[in-house]
Amino acid sequence: MPELPEVETVKRTLSPHLIGKTIVTCENIRGEVIKHPDAAGYAAAVTGRRIEELGRRGKYLLIRLDSGDSIVVHLRMTGRLLYAEAAHPRQKHTHVVMHLDDGCELRFCDTRRFGCLWLLGKDEEDSFTGMQNLGIEPFDEQFSAAYLQQHLGKRKITAKQGILDQAVLAGLGNIYADEALFAAGVHPQKPCTQVTAEQWQKLAEAIPPILCSSIANNGTTFNDYRDGEGKEGANLPFLQAYGRGGQPCRRCGALLAKTRVGGRGTVFCPICQPE
Numbered sequence: 001m002p003e004l005p006e007v008e009t010v011k012r013t014l015s016p017h018l019i020g021k022t023i024v025t026c027e028n029i030r031g032e033v034i035k036h037p038d039a040a041g042y043a044a045a046v047t048g049r050r051i052e053e054l055g056r057r058g059k060y061l062l063i064r065l066d067s068g069d070s071i072v073v074h075l076r077m078t079g080r081l082l083y084a085e086a087a088h089p090r091q092k093h094t095h096v097v098m099h100l101d102d103g104c105e106l107r108f109c110d111t112r113r114f115g116c117l118w119l120l121g122k123d124e125e126d127s128f129t130g131m132q133n134l135g136i137e138p139f140d141e142q143f144s145a146a147y148l149q150q151h152l153g154k155r156k157i158t159a160k161q162g163i164l165d166q167a168v169l170a171g172l173g174n175i176y177a178d179e180a181l182f183a184a185g186v187h188p189q190k191p192c193t194q195v196t197a198e199q200w201q202k203l204a205e206a207i208p209p210i211l212c213s214s215i216a217n218n219g220t221t222f223n224d225y226r227d228g229e230g231k232e233g234a235n236l237p238f239l240q241a242y243g244r245g246g247q248p249c250r251r252c253g254a255l256l257a258k259t260r261v262g263g264r265g266t267v268f269c270p271i272c273q274p275e
């Protein structure tokens with residue numbers, strides 16, 4: 001599932017292709033992936049508009065148009081946003097195609113169809129994308145151990161659920177939550193109320209560099225994730241915990257354990273991340 005580093009990579013790989021291009025037509029093959037306004041309203045609003053800038057907030061990708069409106073995209077599980085030549089065969093489950101004035105296409109594809117598109121008007125209040133409920137970004141200067149402790153320290157949830165809470169910290173998903181907990185030596189099921197100040201410090205120090213190095217590797221492709229040019233990310237071999245259950249810990253050699261935390265598959269080292 002695309003998390004912050006993957007969405008950031010989609011943004012970075014699409015930007016040079018999209019900025020300055022105009023959307024000439026919008027073809028809605030499966031308009032129900034467009035959640036706001038309706039598919040026809042979306043197509044009308046993006047047609048003829050030039051793309052000015054791409055942005056990211058948490059796991060949301062933003063495409064700002066010269067009208068001041070923004071296309072907001074969430075890829076959820078299996079969504080892809082691809083820049084492709086018109087002659088390049090469309091993958092199955094291509095739901096929206098925005099035709100650009102360079103003859104190429106911006107395609108939204110999604111096998112499982114949990115991904116969504118919205119159009120957020122220039123002066124429109126955002127009450128519908130979910131972005132309005134996001135906490136701070138891990139690269140925000142306000143992000144610190146004190147911030148984590150203040151927002152999570154009294155919560156009756158596990159440490160893993162805490163750092164996954166998008167209303168506290170935007171952008172982490174299952175991969176980087178497991179990686180951050182491993183790097184900080186925090187057991188994923190440790191109640192937030194029992195995480196020490198030193199452990200919050202280790203988490204706050206671990207999270208930004210883990211995300212940065214994944215961005216430098218164009219994100220992690222485990223299954224479905226592709227960047228804006230359809231390429232896989234190269235970060236998978238660098239993961240320490242996620243996806244490595246039953247394999248030896250790269251720090252201590254013990255076998256990594258698998259469990260479930262809040263319904264999510266979780267991998268941790270029973271030695272490096274003691275209860």
Ligand SMILES: [Zn+2]
Pocket residue numbers: 249250251252253254269270271272273
């Ligand atoms: Zn270990």
